[in-house]
Amino acid sequence: MAAAGLLAGLKATSRWKPINLLSKYGAVPVRERIVEQEKYITAAGVSAGIDMALYLSEKIAGEEETKAIQLAIEYDPQPIFNAGNYSNAEEKIKNIAGAKLTKDAKKGIGLLGMIKHSKSILKMMK
Template structure:
């Protein structure tokens, strides 16, 4: 398994479900996209809604936009604060969203319901990651 040779094993968004289903997050804190975060515990991970979660060599981050946060987090570990600040300036990463609804904890219930409908509609278009994870979970049960 590649994980044995990595310095860091990371995931963005629902990628943490892949790490968890492989058993890499068992007993470790992890995060994911808000829509699927509860599935992490099905694979032994300890869920948290933090944007960036580091547990030993494993780093998981929430939704897709948190990927930049993870990149800066890793950069800080590898090259330090000054270089990472220069990288942040180079990519001009200065988020200033027009609304404070980009975090599940801050979003209004009405907004959460609309977002869930949009995600459910898109999920019906194909098997998608969520379907693959559910199927792999069933396959794992059958193989036990």
């Protein structure tokens, strides 16, 4: 949306690694999970995308229906580490993750490839 010029002058969020690219397209980057500005809503990554979907569902279908959807997909995040947010992650972890994301972007590995190679990623972090 930012590259299309739709977010110019608006606050927006994205995954932690490319978030600063938003300003290149005139958007105002903010480190929040979900940002709603005018008619646009942006989310900060994969799990934040689920939060955004539930946020939209609540706006469209109401709280009760959205709670039923949340239960149906068993969305009850309880991460085993407190490193899933840029502000909480240790600098070393940010560097490891950043290098991995850069390497994967160059290879065009995508999310499926990251999932496929998750054991290797975890070994790298030890």
